[in-house]
Amino acid sequence: xxxxxxxxxxGSRHEYPAGSTPLDVAKAISPRLAEAALVxxxxxxxxxxxxxxxxxxxxxxxxxxxxxxxxxxxxxxxxLLAAAVLELYPETKLGIGPPTETGFFYDFQRETPFxxxxxxxxxxxxxxxxxxxxxxxxxxxxxxxxxxxxxxMGEYMKCELIDEKADxxxxxxxxxxxxxxxxxxxxxxxxSKIKAFKLLSIAGAYWKGDEKNHQMQRIYGTxxxxxxxxxxxxxxxxxxxxxxxxxxxxxxxxxSIQDLAGPGxxxxxxxxxxxxxxxxxxxxxxxxxxxxxxxxxxxIARSDLWKTSGHYNxxxxxxxxxxxxxxAEYQLKPMNCPFHILIYRDRQRSYxxxxxxxxxxxxxxxxxxxxxxxxxxxxxxxxxxxxxxxxRPDQIEDEIVSCLEFAADxxxxxxxxxxxxxxxxxxxxxxxxxxxxxxxxxxxxxxxxKATERLGIKAEIMADEAAxxxxxxxxxxxxxxxxxxxxxxVQFDFTxxxxxxxxxxxxxxxxxxxLMCHRALYGSVERFFGILLEHYAxxxxxxxxxxxxxxxxxxxxxxxxxxxxxATLKEAGVRTQLDDRKEKVNFKIREAQLQKVPFMLVCGxxxxxxxxxxxRNRRHGDLGVQSLDAFLSEIRxxxxxxxxxx
RNA sequence: GCUGGCGUAGCUCAGUAGGUAGAGCGUCUGAUUUGUAAUCAGAUGGUCGGGGGUUCGAUUCCCUCCGCCAGCUCCA
Numbered sequence: 001x002x003x004x005x006x007x008x009x010x011g012s013r014h015e016y017p018a019g020s021t022p023l024d025v026a027k028a029i030s031p032r033l034a035e036a037a038l039v040x041x042x043x044x045x046x047x048x049x050x051x052x053x054x055x056x057x058x059x060x061x062x063x064x065x066x067x068x069x070x071x072x073x074x075x076x077x078x079x080l081l082a083a084a085v086l087e088l089y090p091e092t093k094l095g096i097g098p099p100t101e102t103g104f105f106y107d108f109q110r111e112t113p114f115x116x117x118x119x120x121x122x123x124x125x126x127x128x129x130x131x132x133x134x135x136x137x138x139x140x141x142x143x144x145x146x147x148x149x150x151x152x153m154g155e156y157m158k159c160e161l162i163d164e165k166a167d168x169x170x171x172x173x174x175x176x177x178x179x180x181x182x183x184x185x186x187x188x189x190x191x192s193k194i195k196a197f198k199l200l201s202i203a204g205a206y207w208k209g210d211e212k213n214h215q216m217q218r219i220y221g222t223x224x225x226x227x228x229x230x231x232x233x234x235x236x237x238x239x240x241x242x243x244x245x246x247x248x249x250x251x252x253x254x255x256s257i258q259d260l261a262g263p264g265x266x267x268x269x270x271x272x273x274x275x276x277x278x279x280x281x282x283x284x285x286x287x288x289x290x291x292x293x294x295x296x297x298x299x300i301a302r303s304d305l306w307k308t309s310g311h312y313n314x315x316x317x318x319x320x321x322x323x324x325x326x327x328a329e330y331q332l333k334p335m336n337c338p339f340h341i342l343i344y345r346d347r348q349r350s351y352x353x354x355x356x357x358x359x360x361x362x363x364x365x366x367x368x369x370x371x372x373x374x375x376x377x378x379x380x381x382x383x384x385x386x387x388x389x390x391x392r393p394d395q396i397e398d399e400i401v402s403c404l405e406f407a408a409d410x411x412x413x414x415x416x417x418x419x420x421x422x423x424x425x426x427x428x429x430x431x432x433x434x435x436x437x438x439x440x441x442x443x444x445x446x447x448x449x450k451a452t453e454r455l456g457i458k459a460e461i462m463a464d465e466a467a468x469x470x471x472x473x474x475x476x477x478x479x480x481x482x483x484x485x486x487x488x489x490v491q492f493d494f495t496x497x498x499x500x501x502x503x504x505x506x507x508x509x510x511x512x513x514x515l516m517c518h519r520a521l522y523g524s525v526e527r528f529f530g531i532l533l534e535h536y537a538x539x540x541x542x543x544x545x546x547x548x549x550x551x552x553x554x555x556x557x558x559x560x561x562x563x564x565x566x567a568t569l570k571e572a573g574v575r576t577q578l579d580d581r582k583e584k585v586n587f588k589i590r591e592a593q594l595q596k597v598p599f600m601l602v603c604g605x606x607x608x609x610x611x612x613x614x615x616r617n618r619r620h621g622d623l624g625v626q627s628l629d630a631f632l633s634e635i636r637x638x639x640x641x642x643x644x645x646x
Numbered sequence: 647g648c649u650g651g652c653g654u655a656g657c658u659c660a661g662u663a664g665g666u667a668g669a670g671c672g673u674c675u676g677a678u679u680u681g682u683a684a685u686c687a688g689a690u691g692g693u694c695g696g697g698g699g700u701u702c703g704a705u706u707c708c709c710u711c712c713g714c715c716a717g718c719u720c721c722a
Binding site: 105113114115116200201202203204205206209210211215216217218220250251257259263317318364366368369370371372373377378379382384486487489520522523524526527528552554555556557582583584585586587588589590591592593594600602604605606614616621622 | 647648649650651657678679680681682683684685695712713714716717718719720721722
C-alpha cells in the first residue's frame with residue numbers, strides 16, 4: 001500500500017503517499033494554509049501537523065480560527081514556560097501544565113519559591129527559547145523505558161502520572177535537546193508559531209488538587225495568537241479590576257467588612273442598605289405574586305434539630321461552634337430548610353393543600369475556612385432568598401417550570417440578557433453515594449429536563465454532579481463584561497422529607513411523602529449585590545440607585561428654589577439629595593458623577609424664574625432645561641419600568 | 647486551612663542602609679456667590695496592623711498573632 005486516501009472537510013478526496021502528514025496535506029491545498037496551520041483534526045482526533053497519517057483519513061487543518069487551536073497553542077506555551085524554568089532553575093521538578101479557559105499554567109516543585117521578578121526573567125527566557133525556533137517533537141516511548149528515564153531525571157511526579165495514566169507505549173514531547181515532557185499532545189509544530197504571551201501570577205497549588213498532597217508553585221500565564229488580542233485581554237482584566245465590587249463598595253460607601261467584628265461579616269452602609277432594601281422588597285413582592293408564603297424563622301436551634309436533619313454530622317465542618325444554654329446545645333443555622341420543614345410538619349397536610357411554597361429571606365451562618373472569604377461573594381453570614389416547595393408528584397413539573405420562569409424574570413429585571421443552565425444528575429445509583437430511590441431520581445430528573453424543554457432553556461447535563469440528596473438545575477448568568485456567575489438554583493431533596501417523616505394525606509386517604517425542592521434565585525443577597533455592583537460597574541439603574549437625583553443650587557439666591565425642587569421630588573418618592581454646600585457647580589457635578597448619581601439638577605436664577613430645572617445625566621451629560629413636572633414624569637417612568645441602564 | 651505577597655493619616659501612596667514620618671485627596675476654619683467633572687488660603691490628622699524579642703534606640707531586623715490580596719482546597 002503506497003498511498004492513502006484523504007477526505008477534506010469539503011468532501012473532496014485526494015491521494016497522498018503513505019506516511020504523509022497533515023502538513024503535507026495543507027501544503028498541497030495552499031502554501032498559505034500550510035503557513036497558517038497550527039494543528040489538525042484527523043478522524044476526529046487532534047494531530048500534530050507532523051504526525052504521519054495512518055491509513056485513509058478525514059483531515060481538517062486547524063488555524064487560529066479554531067478554538068481547539070488556541071488550546072493547543074496555550075498548551076505549547078505552557079511547555080515553553082516549563083523549558084524556560086528548567087533552563088534557569090534546573091533543579092525544578094515538573095508537575096502538570098495544561099491550558100485553561102483563559103490561558104495556561106504549569107506547576108513546579110522547587111525549594112525556593114518564585115518571585116514576581118522571576119516571572120520577568122522567565123518571560124525573557126521564554127522569548128529567547130522561542131527565537132531558537134525549536135520544534136515540538138512527538139516521541140513514542142515504551143512505558144518501562146520511559147519510567148526508568150524519568151526516574152533517573154528525578155521527575156517523580158511524572159513517574160507517578162505515567163504509572164497511572166500511560167499505556168504500554170505513551171507519547172512524549174521534546175522541545176529542543178534539553179526538554180522532554182510526558183504529554184498526550186498535540187502541540188504546535190514549533191516555537192516560531194508562538195507570538196504573544198504573558199506570565200501573570202504565582203500561586204500555590206496542591207499536587208493533583210488534593211490538599212493532603214504537597215503543595216507546589218503554580219505559574220499562571222496567558223497566550224493569544226496576536227499581541228493585539230493579548231492586549232485586549234489584559235485591558236479586560238484591568239476593566240474587571242476597576243469594577244471590583246470591593247473597590248466600588250468603598251468608593252461608593254455601600255458596605256464594609258470590619259476587622260473588629262470579623263472576616264466574612266458584612267456591614268451595609270446607608271447607601272448599600274438602600275439598594276439591598278430594594279432588592280429584598282422586589283423579591284418579597286414577587287414571592288407574594290407567585291403564590292409563595294412568607295415566613296420568618298429563628299437564627300439558632302437546638303442541636304437535636306440538626307441531628308434530625310443530618311447537618312449535625314454531615315455539615316458539622318461548615319457550622320459555627322455549638323453553644324450551651326440551659327443544659328441544651330444550640331447551633332446557628334447554616335440553612336433554612338429544617339425550619340421550613342418544621343412549619344410544614346406543624347400540622348397535618350392534605351393533598352388539597354399542596355403545593356405549599358414557604359419563602360424567606362433567611363440569614364444563615366456558615367463557617368468558611370479563613371483563606372476563602374472574598375468580599376461579598378464568599379462570606380460567613382449571608383441571607384438567602386430561600387424557599388421550599390412541598391408538592392405531589394403530579395405537580396412537580398409545573399412547579400419547576402414556574403421556578404425557572406421566576407429565575408428568568410429575575411435575570412431580565414436586572415439586565416442580564418444572557419444565561420444558561422446546568423442540569424446535574426446522578427450516576428444511576430452505581431456508586432451508592434446518592435440518597436433516594438431510582439424512581440425518585442427518575443421522576444425528578446425527568447421533571448427538570450421537561451421543564452427546561454418546555455421553556456426552551458438550553459441545559460447542559462452534568463452527569464454525576466448532583467447533590468447526594470437530589471438532582472438540581474443551576475442557572476449561570478453572563479454579566480456585562482462576559483463573565484459567568486452561578487446564580488439561581490433549584491434542587492430536589494429526597495433526604496429531608498424522609499428524615500423528618502413528612503407526609504400528606506392523599507386522595508386515597510393514605511399517607512404519602514411529599515416531594516420537596518429547595519430553590520434560591522439571588523442565591524445569596526450579599527453575593528447578588530456584589531455581582532450586580534460589578535455588572536453595573538457601580539452605576540445602578542435609576543430604580544436601584546441609592547441616590548437618584550442631586551439638586552444643585554448655583555448660588556444662595558437659588559437655594560430656596562432648590563429646596564422646593566428637592567421637597568417636590570422627595571414627596572414624589574424620588575430619592576433626592578440637596579447639595580447646598582458653598583461650592584461651584586463644577587465641583588458638585590464632579591462629585592455626583594463620581595458617585596454615579598443618575599441625575600443632577602442644576603438650579604440657577606433662570607430656572608428659579610421659570611420653574612424649570614437644568615438636567616444632567618451621568619451618562620449623557622447636559623440634557624438642557626426641562627420643567628420640573630416633565631423631569632419628574634420622565635424619571636418616574638425610568639423607575640417604574642426598571643430601565644436597566646440610563 | 648495551605649503557598650506566596652502585603653499591612654505607613656479617613657482614602658491613594660511616598661519614605662527611613664535602625665535615630666519615633668511625608669504628599670495629594672478628605673476633614674475643619676476662613677475667604678470666594680460661583681452655569682455642567684476639582685476656587686484659594688490656613689489648620690487638623692499617624693501608639694507606621696496587635697503583641698513579644700534583638701538593640702542605647704525598632705515603623706525598619708527576628709518571632710508570633712490578626713487582617714487583606716493572588717491562587718489552591720472548598721463553596722451561596
